[in-house]
Amino acid sequence: MKFASVAAALALTIASTTSLAQDCVLPEKPTIPDGASASLEDMLAGQKAVKAFQEANVAYMGCLEPQLKAAEAAAKSAADDAKEAATAAYNTAVEAYNAAVAAEEEIAGQFNTEIREYKAANPG
Numbered sequence: 001m002k003f004a005s006v007a008a009a010l011a012l013t014i015a016s017t018t019s020l021a022q023d024c025v026l027p028e029k030p031t032i033p034d035g036a037s038a039s040l041e042d043m044l045a046g047q048k049a050v051k052a053f054q055e056a057n058v059a060y061m062g063c064l065e066p067q068l069k070a071a072e073a074a075a076k077s078a079a080d081d082a083k084e085a086a087t088a089a090y091n092t093a094v095e096a097y098n099a100a101v102a103a104e105e106e107i108a109g110q111f112n113t114e115i116r117e118y119k120a121a122n123p124g
Contacts, residue, residue: 023063024060024063024064024067025056025060025063026060026100027053027056027057027059027060028053029053029103029107030046030049030050030052030053030107031046031049032046032050032107032110032111032114033045033046033114033118034114034117035113035114035115035116035117035118035119035120035121036117036118036120036121037121038114038118040122043114043115043118046111046114047111050107050108050111053104053107054104054107054108057100057103057104060100061097061100061101064093064096064097064100065097067093067096068090068093068094068097071086071089071090071092071093072090072093074086074089074090075087075089075090
């Protein structure tokens with residue numbers, strides 16, 4: 001009887017994790033202007049797009065957090081025969097969250113590079 005309730009809880013957790021994943025919307029990466037040839041207006045629009053991406057990405061990561069916690073709890077409490085699937089679901093959730101963090105770092109780095117290029121092309 002205990003196995004059946006653990007299996008049912010795991011199934012419910014995995015189903016709700018799948019549902020949460022569908023509700024979380026990965027933001028589209030913004031187009032970064034080429035600082036060497038962009039106008040000030042282009043750079044300001046790029047800055048606005050980067051900030052909007054960052055805000056959407058924070059919301060996306062916030063959406064992923066309950067999924068991540070549920071998957072972690074399911075992996076920790078899974079019966080031996082369900083441990084592998086539960087651990088895989090947890091690893092998938094971790095990878096999605098880490099990819100969002102990496103995307104934000106990548107976009108910020110690219111934009112900072114273009115700001116430096118803009119300043120070099122437009123001294124003064």
